[in-house]
Amino acid sequence: MTTKMTHGSTSARARGxxxxxxxxxxxxxxxxxxTFNIIAGLVALLDDEYYLVGQNQILIFDFTTWGWFWLAVGIVQIAIGAGIMAGRMWARAAGVVFAVLAAIxxxxxLQAxxxxxxxxxxxxVLLIYALTAPPAGSRAA
Structure with a gap:
C-alpha cells in the first residue's frame, strides 16, 4: 500500500x-x-438633548467629550474585531483592555x-470571557 501525500495539504491541527x-x-x-459605541458617540456629538441628564449627574465630562470618547473607542473596537477574526494575538489582548475600558x-x-x-x-463581560477562554494558540474558526 502506498500513501499519497499532496504538497501543502496539512491540516490546521498538524500545523499547530x-x-x-x-x-x-x-x-x-x-x-x-x-458599532454600539460609535452610535452612542455620534448621538452624544450630534444631539445634546438626547440624553436627559443634567450637567452634574454624569461623571467628569460633558456629552461632547463623551461623544468623542465613544467614537474613538468604537472605531478601535471595530479594528480589534477584525484583528480577532484574522487570528491576531495582539487583537485578543487589546480586545480585553478595550472591553474593560468600555465597561468602566x-x-x-449609567446615569445618562x-x-x-x-x-x-x-x-x-461576555467579550472578555470569549477572548480569554480559548487556548493561547487558537484562531477564529
Whole structure:
C-alpha cells in the first residue's frame, strides 16, 4: 500500500493551529460592541438633548467629550474585531483592555442611558470571557 501525500495539504491541527468558535464569537461581538459605541458617540456629538441628564449627574465630562470618547473607542473596537477574526494575538489582548475600558466608561455613563449601558457592560463581560477562554494558540474558526 502506498500513501499519497499532496504538497501543502496539512491540516490546521498538524500545523499547530486550533480553531475556536469562541474567538469567532468574540470577533463578531467586538464588531457589535464597537458599532454600539460609535452610535452612542455620534448621538452624544450630534444631539445634546438626547440624553436627559443634567450637567452634574454624569461623571467628569460633558456629552461632547463623551461623544468623542465613544467614537474613538468604537472605531478601535471595530479594528480589534477584525484583528480577532484574522487570528491576531495582539487583537485578543487589546480586545480585553478595550472591553474593560468600555465597561468602566459605560458604568460612568449609567446615569445618562441606564438600559443601554447595562446591556453594553454585559456584552463587554461576555467579550472578555470569549477572548480569554480559548487556548493561547487558537484562531477564529
Amino acid at each position: 493551529m486550533v480553531t475556536s468558535g469562541w474567538l469567532t464569537f468574540a470577533g463578531t461581538l467586538a464588531l457589535v460592541v464597537g 466608561g459605560h458604568l460612568a455613563f 442611558f441606564p438600559i443601554w449601558s447595562v446591556l453594553t457592560i454585559a456584552l463587554c
